[in-house]
Amino acid sequence: TAPASQSPSVIIVGAGMSGISAAKTLHDAGMKDILILEATSKVGGRMRKAEIGGNTVELGANWYQGGGPVPNPVLEIASKLNLRYTVTDTGNITANTYKQRGGLYPKEIVEEAHNASVGRTNFCSDFSETLNSDAVDEDDISILAAHRLLGKLPATPLERAVDYLNDELADGEPPQVTSLKNVYPRREGIDHGPVAHFVADPRGYEVVPQYLGKQFLSSLTNDPRLQFNKVVREISYTDSGVEVKTEDGSSYQAKFVIVSASIGVLQSDLIEFKPKLPMWKRLAIADFSMAVYSKIFLKFPYKFWPTGPGTEFSLYTHTQRGYYPVWQHLENEYPGSNMLMVTVTYNEAKRMEQLSDEEIQAEAMDVLRDMFGEHIPEPESMLTHRWWSDRFFKGSHSNWPHGYSQERHNKLGASVGPIYFTGEHIHKNYFGWVTGAYLAGIDTAKDLVKQLGKANRGVSDA
Numbered sequence: 225t226a227p228a229s230q231s232p233s234v235i236i237v238g239a240g241m242s243g244i245s246a247a248k249t250l251h252d253a254g255m256k257d258i259l260i261l262e263a264t265s266k267v268g269g270r271m272r273k274a275e276i277g278g279n280t281v282e283l284g285a286n287w288y289q290g291g292g293p294v295p296n297p298v299l300e301i302a303s304k305l306n307l308r309y310t311v312t313d314t315g316n317i318t319a320n321t322y323k324q325r326g327g328l329y330p331k332e333i334v335e336e337a338h339n340a341s342v343g344r345t346n347f348c349s350d351f352s353e354t355l356n357s358d359a360v361d362e363d364d365i366s367i368l369a370a371h372r373l374l375g376k377l378p379a380t381p382l383e384r385a386v387d388y389l390n391d392e393l394a395d396g397e398p399p400q401v402t403s404l405k406n407v408y409p410r411r412e413g414i415d416h417g418p419v420a421h422f423v424a425d426p427r428g429y430e431v432v433p434q435y436l437g438k439q440f441l442s443s444l445t446n447d448p449r450l451q452f453n454k455v456v457r458e459i460s461y462t463d464s465g466v467e468v469k470t471e472d473g474s475s476y477q478a479k480f481v482i483v484s485a486s487i488g489v490l491q492s493d494l495i496e497f498k499p500k501l502p503m504w505k506r507l508a509i510a511d512f513s514m515a516v517y518s519k520i521f522l523k524f525p526y527k528f529w530p531t532g533p534g535t536e537f538s539l540y541t542h543t544q545r546g547y548y549p550v551w552q553h554l555e556n557e558y559p560g561s562n563m564l565m566v567t568v569t570y571n572e573a574k575r576m577e578q579l580s581d582e583e584i585q586a587e588a589m590d591v592l593r594d595m596f597g598e599h600i601p602e603p604e605s606m607l608t609h610r611w612w613s614d615r616f617f618k619g620s621h622s623n624w625p626h627g628y629s630q631e632r633h634n635k636l637g638a639s640v641g642p643i644y645f646t647g648e649h650i651h652k653n654y655f656g657w658v659t660g661a662y663l664a665g666i667d668t669a670k671d672l673v674k675q676l677g678k679a680n681r682g683v684s685d686a
């Protein structure tokens with residue numbers, strides 16, 4: 225085990241997927257004098273398990289994609305670890321789409337709305353390729369603007385719920401926010417594949433970054449190179465190094481620092497940079513989006529919803545777009561557990577975070593009574609995590625807002641003197657995803673190693 229000194233070569237802020245993958249890459253390149261400072265008490269960041277009713281569920285990241293032309297490195301690690309998963313089946317949701325009151329919509333009517341939405345998706349993919357080609361010299365537009373161009377906007381609660389499902393849920397922000405040019409075609413699904421693996425393993429999805437950590441740390445609990453409950457509050461820098469101060473009054477010096485905190489954290493005042501980061505960097509940080517995507521788990525004494533093939537997902541429609549919209553039963557993952565999961569995003573998620581657990585549960589139960597009738601039991605327990613309010617995350621994952629240029633995005637990932645930046649938000653294609661975080665960590669560490677090689681040889685980029 226290499227000792228951790230108060231003056232390591234590189235300090236890494238954050239032990240989520242990107243921080244761990246950056247640290248491992250440095251270690252593999254021979255830079256072993258590192259120190260990871262993590263604000264919470266565990267490795268994993270937004271990959272975090274929790275218990276409800278004796279089952280382990282994921283409060284944060286849950287899925288990884290597979291079956292595509294580009295191998296997904298996260299899938300490869302998950303396979304090595306024999307991570308337990310189910311394959312998500314959203315098919316047949318047209319048969320499980322509920323009115324605001326009064327039960328199910330006829331399947332044919334929902335199919336019509338879905339076909340219209342698929343038409344919009346196809347148009348978005350084609351038009352994004354046109355925008356990205358040399359054939360036109362046009363700026364970015366929002367996904368909503370592309371829908372307008374096609375001329376068929378969703379209008380009814382049903383059409384809007386279907387639009388939410390296909391063009392809002394995964395982004396965590398609505399189509400008027402999201403960039404057409406940089407989000408379409410959706411690279412994660414195209415490259416890594418359409419098969420959505422839903423992690424349901426007692427070790428949690430977090431076992432993936434923990435496994436990577438164990439490749440270069442002697443242990444995740446008492447290797448001095450990994451320190452928990454170290455909240456970085458200040459990073460002072462000069463051309464020759466950094467000083468990092470934590471909330472508990474400790475101070476560390478290093479040649480370099482890699483900051484892996486989320487874009488939401490960078491937009492907050494948690495970490496003060498001294499001197500202030502240059503304007504080009506602050507604009508790149510301020511102008512990107514941190515989405516909010518929240519899951520609520522409810523455990524009941526018995527099932528009152530359909531199970532079996534074609535029942536995994538249900539859609540609830542409401543005049544208030546995004547009101548407890550997407551329901552998933554967890555019978556495939558945890559048979560006999562009598563659990564449902566509902567996902568809310570964006571402003572609805574922010575509104576929900578400001579309610580008490582009791583208030584959230586009461587709202588969710590009103591929706592379930594609208595879907596399944598008055599005579600359903602109260603849940604035995606309920607579980608959620610308020611990612612937007614959590615000062616170490618400030619949301620769930622990044623989203624690319626329209627008008628945010630690729631040039632600006634390069635600046636988001638660019639270093640400032642001895643300060644390097646990593647995290648899912650800096651990955652060009654897989655931002656928002658665990659895979660993006662993993663690859664971003666590798667890219668940032670390689671960048672640093674390359675710079676260091678140049679510096680040691682006395683070569684300058686100027």
Ligand SMILES: Cc1cc2nc3c(=O)[nH]c(=O)nc-3n(C[C@H](O)[C@H](O)[C@H](O)COP(=O)(O)OP(=O)(O)OC[C@H]3O[C@@H](n4cnc5c(N)ncnc54)[C@H](O)[C@@H]3O)c2cc1C
Nearest residue numbers: 238240241242263269270285286287456620647648658661
């Ligand atoms: C509810 C939810 C659902 C999601 N679903 C999926 C999914 O299904 N599939 C998928 O691929 N992705 C999903 N994601 C996104 C995925 O979790 C992230 O993209 C990925 O885990 C981010 O890794 P990261 O290393 O970039 O950031 P993080 O995981 O945020 O790691 C950064 C670390 O830095 C620490 N930190 C922050 N500030 C400080 C500080 N000042 N000092 C010290 N440490 C600090 C944090 O505690 C954290 O451990 C989801 C996220 C959420 C929240």
